[in-house]
Amino acid sequence: MPDLLIGEGLRARDHHRLEDDARAAGPVHEARRPDGVRLLVVTAGLDLTRRLLADRRLSKDSGALQREMRRQFAASGSGQTDLTGLFGPSMLNSDDPRHARLRALAVKAFTSQAVRRLAPRVEEITADLVARLPVGEEVDLVSGLAVPMPLHVIGEVLGVPEQDRAAVRTMIETMLSMDPARSLxxxxxxxxxxxxxxxxxSFTEGSLFGALVAAEDDGDRLTHDELIAMAFLLVVAGHETTAGLIANVVHDALDNGLWQRAAADPDLVPVLVEETLRHNSPVRHATHRITTEPVEIDGVVVPENTILLVNLGAAGRCPRAHEDAASYRVDRATTGHASFGHGPHYCLGAALARLETETVVRHLAARxxxxxxxxxxxPPVTHNDIMVSLRSLPVVLRTATGR
Known part of the structure; x- marks a missing residue:
């Protein structure tokens, strides 16, 4: 089972069953990335998962992660030395105080007030995309709606010119593959x-990228490498995860007989979003961490300098946190998951992801x-060691009259 918890094993198998079986079997499992890097996957209950995500002994330091990965490359004789830009010195791959400094530069674009200001534009983009979808025909909701909608939104927030966004999406999609020959x-x-x-x-005026560059010019310690790493993080996390969430919510609502209820009752839509986050989030693991000292995890001692992935799916379906946890239900509390993380690295874009997903589902169900x-x-999926996302979601779009 261990190597099935990341990569290829999740592509063709029921990842819910794999994760839940792993959690029941024990908290720590060996796994290996396709590039040969050995790591541990932690499948635990919700409480322990949250404690681990907030445990500062599980470092996010990009330098330590890169050194350990390159040490393993050298030891294996693979010849690989490079890593993708996602392992660069962004706020995601940093500990305090650098993490706090970098996060402070970006947080203003994602506060609840900033997200509320974005809401009319999110509505406008969504309404336009939904209006273009054909009635009574089979369409792929991933390529037709779930991907372009958050890509347009995050592109506007960050300042990626509209004419560049499709090419950026292609580069990201290839980079997130598990094949180093393509991803690097x-x-x-x-x-x-x-x-x-x-x-x-050449970023658009008034954008977050403009603010980040200005911060560097004003004497902040933000380096060019940090700017590039921040760009990688914000563009990838700002649309890839939300696209996956939109597709999963629509899929889950249809498969659980809840679509027409959502159309009749828009207040059900946020509940659907939270239950999908708990039960079927596209983000299967929190991003890579490395231990700074030996850490005991539910009786298992994990050595220093061990790379870890903390599984989020098994935590959301923890039977100690939820009755009938393996089932998809909309009559439960909506707080029992860690799909946006926990602790210092709680997802900066959580409010925006919720807004975008709820807006798309509400518009689509109403129309x-x-x-x-x-x-x-x-439906087929794409996968890497962090996410499992629907590659396509074929549906037939019908109005209430079936026309």
């Missing part, structure tokens, strides 16, 4: 794009309440 060149290409965007000032899945087969 894509990462280099994306890094080159961000370098040009940030140094030439197409008779929507059905196209076919009975499980």
């Amino acid at each position: 060149p894509a990462s280099d290409a994306l890094g080159g794009y961000f370098h040009t965007l940030l140094t030439s000032g 197409f309440p008779g929507t059905t899945r196209a076919g009975d087969e499980r």
Whole structure:
């Protein structure tokens, strides 16, 4: 079972069953990335998962993570030395005080007040995309709605010019593959794009990228490498995870007979979003951590300098936290998950992701309440060691009259 918890094993198998079986078997499991890096996956209950995500002995330092990965590359003789830009010195891959400094530079764009200001634009983008969808025809909701909507929003927030967004999406999609032969060149290409965007000032006026560059010019310690790493983090996390969440919520509502209820009762939509986050989040693991000293996890001592992935899916379906935890239900409390993380690295964009997902589902259900899945087969997925996302979601969009 261990190597099935990341990568290839999750692509063709029931990852819910794998994660839940792993949690029942014990908290710590050995696994290996396709590039050969050995790590541990922690599958625990919700309480322990939250404690681990807030435990400062589980470091997020990019330097320590990169050194350990490169040590393993050298020991294995694989010849690989490079890592994608996602392992750069962003706030995601930093400990305090640097993490706090970097987060403070970005947080203003994602406060609840800032998200409320974005709401009319999110509504406008969503309404336009939904209006373009054909009635009574089979369409792929991933490529037709779930991907472009958050890509447009985060592109506007950050300052990625509209004409560049499709190419950026292609580079990200390739970079997130588990094949180093494809992911590393894509990462280099994306890094080159961000370098040009940030140094030439071709980002849109009033954007977050503009604010980050201005902070550097004002004497902040933000380096060029930190700027590039921040760009990687915000563009990837700002749309890839939300696209996956939108697709999963629609899929789960349709498969659990809740779509027409959502169309009739918009207040049900936020509940659907939270239950999908708990039960079927596209983010399977919190991002990589490395131990700074030996850490005991529920009786298992994890050595210093061990790379860890903390599983979020098994925690959300923890039977100690929820009755009938393995089932998808909308009559339960909505706080029992850690899908946006916990502690200092709690997801900066959680409020925006919720807003975007709720807006899409509400518009889509109102316009197409008779929507059905196209076919009975499980939709195909893409995967890496952090996410499992629907590659496509074929549906037939129907109005209330079936036309």
